[in-house]
Each structure stands twice: as C-alpha cells, then as structure tokens.
Amino acid sequence: MKNIKDYLHLYLDCEIRMLHKATNEWSNPKKLTSNVLNQILMYDGDVNFSYQLLLYPLSFLNTIEGNRLRDKYRGLQYWKGQDDRIDTPNSFKFLLDNFFDVYGLIEQGLAIDATKLPTGSIA
Numbered sequence: 291m292k293n294i295k296d297y298l299h300l301y302l303d304c305e306i307r308m309l310h311k312a313t314n315e316w317s318n319p320k321k322l323t324s325n326v327l328n329q330i331l332m333y334d335g336d337v338n339f340s341y342q343l344l345l346y347p348l349s350f351l352n353t354i355e356g357n358r359l360r361d362k363y364r365g366l367q368y369w370k371g372q373d374d375r376i377d378t379p380n381s382f383k384f385l386l387d388n389f390f391d392v393y394g395l396i397e398q399g400l401a402i403d404a405t406k407l408p409t410g411s412i413a
Contacts, residue, residue: 294341294400297393298327304389305344307402312338319344343401345391350405359388 298306305319306326320326322343330341351359385392395401 292393292395292398292400294343294395295331297395297400298322298330298341298343300386301343301345301389302327305404307342307344309340309342310338311340342399343389343395344404344407345389345396345401346404347391347396348385350390353405 302322302324304322306322307319308317309315310317333339351357382392389404391401396403
C-alpha cells in the first residue's frame with residue numbers, strides 16, 4: 291500500500307489538505323512548502339492526521355486547459371521539441387512541476403482530482 295509521505299517531497303508547492311481524524315474535518319488547502327513538509331514528517335507517527343495532495347489526473351492533458359499547459363511547456367528553454375511523450379526526463383519533470391498524478395495517487399485515495407474542485411485550477 292502506498293503512503294502519501296513517500297511522495298510529498300516530489301510535489302513541493304502543490305496544494306495539500308489535512309484531515310483531523312478526531313473531528314473528521316478537512317483543513318483548507320495550503321501550499322506544501324518545505325516547512326509544511328518538515329512538520330508533516332516530524333509528526334510521522336501521528337495517526338490523528340491524514341493528508342491529501344490536490345493533483346491533476348494525466349487525462350487532464352487531453353483537455354483544452356491541458357493543451358495550453360503543453361504548449362507552454364514546449365516554449366520553455368529546456369524543451370527540445372523532439373517528442374511529446376511522458377517517458378522522457380523533461381516531460382516527467384514537467385508533469386511533476388505542474389502537479390500531475392504520475393503515481394496513481396488519486397486512485398489510491400491519497401490525492402484529490404484537482405479538476406473536480408469547485409474552485410477551479412490550482413496551477
């Protein structure tokens with residue numbers, strides 16, 4: 291079984307929310323900074339809290355907004371323009387930098403599909 295804490299360092303600056311299990315209430319999402327990450331890891335054994343990242347599913351790349359992200363990516367200096375696959379180091383970095391769920395965390399319940407939030411885009 292996957293543990294969200296094994297993936298948090300890959301998604302710095304992403305939005306994260308915390309569930310306080312005693313009250314069954316979710317916190318408002320906040321940015322996952324290095325300070326927030328350190329606090330989470332410091333209380334690693336605390337079973338009173340659980341965390342979820344707000345991530346985009348890979349299927350979002352096939353939407354109009356996803357196409358805009360890809361077009362922006364192609365314009366970045368490190369983009370070589372040779373291919374549009376997600377199995378290259380640059381494309382993998384792009385997906386992480388733009389908070390895409392490359393590890394299947396949404397399906398595991400460890401992340402929330404950001405496209406289904408009423409507040410809209412998080413990128």
